[in-house]
Structures are given as structure tokens and as C-alpha cells.
Amino acid sequence: MTQNFQGRPPEFVPKLVIALREGYGLTQLGHDLLAGLAVAIIAVPLGLAIAISSGATPEQGLLTVVVGGFLISLLGGSRTQIGGPTAAFIVTVYSVIHMHGYDGLVLATLMAGIILVVAALLRVGTLVRYVPEPVIRGFTVGIAVVIVLSQIKDVFGLSDAEVPSDVYDKLRALWEIRDSFTPAALLVALGSLAIIIAIRMWSTRFPGLVIAVVVAAAVVEVFHLPVETIASRFGPLVFELKPPHLPDLSYAKVVDLLPSALVIAFLAGIESLLSAMVADKMTGSSHRSNTEILGQGIANLGSALMGGLPATGAIARTATNIRAGGKTPVAGISHAAFVLLFLIFAAPLIGYLPLPALASVLLIAAWTMSEPHKLADDLERSGPNATVILLTLVLTVFADLTLALAVGVIVSLLFRFRRRDVPPPDWDVPEA
DSSP, X not given: OOOOOSSSOOTTOOHHHHHHHHOOOHHHHHHHHHHHHHHHHHHHHHHHHHHHHTTSOXXXXXXXXXXXXXXXXXXXXXXXXXXXXXXXXXXXXXXXXXXXHHHXXXXXXXXXXXXXXXHHHTTOGGGGGGSOHHHHHHHHHHHHHHHHHHTHHHHTTOOOXXXXXXXXXXXXXXXXXXXXXXXXXXHHHHHHHHHHHHHHHHOTTSXXXXXXXXXXHHHHHHHTOOOOBHHHHHOSOOOOOOOOOXXXXXXXXXXXXXXXXXXXXXXXXXXXHHHHHHHHHHHSOOOOXXXXXXXXXXXXXXXXXXXXXXXXXXXXXXXXXXHTTXXXXXXXXXXXXXXXXHHHHHHHHHTTOBHHHHHHHHHHHHHHHHOHHHHHHXXXXXXXXXXXXXXXXXXXXXXXXXXXXXXXXXXXXXHHHHTTTSOOOOOOOOOO
């Protein structure tokens, strides 16, 4: 099949359309299907862990993988982007659900989708390079710290008591239930971590996350360990695609949730474009920023209407897709289809997965996204950069995400204004 576009394709044409018009054969389809299967195997434990830590149900996490992942690949501006729920959303999603209920999260996600669509139509996707990198670094590391704190309860097998989202209140609540510590849970979590790390050191070709949680599930079942599983906490996993529905759109709720919607939109936009940039670096291709933002917006609208979580491009899953041979958005679409098949035919088996093992999956995700090997270098660069990173990090952990972003950007711009004769540092794309 030959290229049907005259010159540059029109604005907002998805990469899927471009890839198919360039020529698509059985060989490419085979590569994409195998890559989609490899990513789907990893996406299941990640989707479960992210949803549970966000205060949602396992089904809602996997629903987001299916709906959000499908729409991001169908309509996005990257050839190899893989979309779905990511660990970066855990802090915001947990806070929204805690304060406004799950319907509040659906409304916030819906609003975020609208914001992203408008941003794409205004062609602001290319402006991501102007967001100060120290702000992104501090914000990302801060989220990673909060994720680690959120996993303490499941890692130590503490009682299933309600734990507040505020860091001070969370630590106090965890200390109050310390007597419920379950040694078996800690052993399962540490064993899962050891398996994941060992497999990663040995070979990146094997799905360490999946192997770890499956081995942990087998050990818990065979030895009848007193460890919570998905089924024991949430009951049997039941998955069904319900018709799209709108949440309560009252003016008061819209106003209350607007700050959260802005944070979700910012996270979705930034993470998706960073992920697309990583994919470009790995493949030598180029993504279309505004098309990608439009796809992210529609994906979040679709996920919200179906009752799912916020979705965005996932750097680690995108890198896995590329390493597994994914060539076009068909790989991302097939990954969503494979997860749907898992849900239809293997939902009861998913219930056996132990929560401490899923917590270890998120501890690995937090370590990866914080890139500690780079943090020391970041802090040694210059006084202003180190100040912005630390300020944004501390505010993210101990205050509020919106405040952290706003203060970080303002302080960074003030430093930049004072040092306007010094060229800005090169953009540093985070590793997957």
C-alpha cells in the first residue's frame, strides 16, 4: 500500500492511520500482536496494583487498561505509545476518591479529558518543552515517595483500616495499627521484590512483575499463608462492560473538582509526551504532540464515561512494547484486546494474587519513576535547579499537588528571569 498523503499529513490524523497508509502487512501484524501480548501480561498486575492503591476496585483498573489503552493507541500521535493507568495518578486519584467518592473521580477525569481536547485544539502540545525540567523532576520524585508510603499497609499486612491521604495523618494511622503486623505479608512482599530485581538483573526479556506475583500467589495458596489477596478483600473479580454514563454535573461539584481535573490533565499531558519522546529516542521516529494530546483527551473521556480511572502514556510499558518488537499502534490496540480476553476468561484466577506482591510491583514502579541514580546529579547541577527540585518534592509530599506545581513553576521562572543570560539546560528525557 502506498502513501496517500500529499506532503505532511493533516493535523490530528492519528499515527495509526499514517502507519496503515504507509503499508501494513502480515509480518508487521505478527510483530505487533506478539508485542501486544507481552505488554498485556505486564499491564495486568500494574493495572491491579495502581487501582487498589488509588482506592478503586481491581476491575476499574483493568477497565482503564482496556478502554484507555485502546483509545490512546487508536487516536494518539505516537507509533508505539502504550496507554493506561499509571502510578503517577495514585496520589491525586486517592485524594479525589477519599474526598468526593468514585463519582467525583469520574467527573474529574471527564473534565480532564475535556481540558486535554481543548489544549490539543489550541495546539499547546509542543509547549511541554517549556515546562521547567526541575519542576517535573521534583514532582515525579515526590509522587514516588508518596507511592512508597501508600504501600506500607499492604507490605506489612496491617489491618484493613481506613488510612487518610494526608502524609502526617497516614503515618499516625499506620502507627496506631502497628500491632496488626503480619510477618507472612512482609515475607511475600520481600520475596516478590527479590524475584523482580533478580529477573531484571538477569534479563529484561522476561516479565519479572508477572512471574513474581504468580509465584507469590502459588506460595500463599500452597502454604495457606495469612495474607490478603484480591479476592479476600474485594470478593470475586467480576468484569462487565457497562453502557457509558455521565456523572452528576452540578455546578458546585464542577467547581470543587476543577483543581483536581487540572492536575489530572497536566499529569496525563506531561507523562504521555515524555513517554512519546522516550519512544522516539528508542525508535528514531517522531510523534505528533497535538495529536497525542487529543488522543489522551478522548481516551480520558472514554474511560470516565465507562467508569474507569485516568489514563495516559506509560513510559515503562511503551519501552517494553518497543523491545518486544511493536512497530505501530496496532500493538497498543492488541494489548488492550488481550487484557480484555484475560478478564473474560481468567478473572477468577486474578483473585488469587496477594496484595503484598502487588505492593512490591508499585515499589518497583516508584523506584523506576524516581530515577534515584539521576537525582544526585540533578541536585549537584546548580543552586536554582536543586532548590526547585527540593521545593517541588517537599510540597508534593507534604502539601498539595496543585500547590507544588504552581510554586515550582513560579520559582523556576523567577530563577530563570534572574539568570536569563544563561542558556537553559538540554531537555533530559527520563529513561524507561
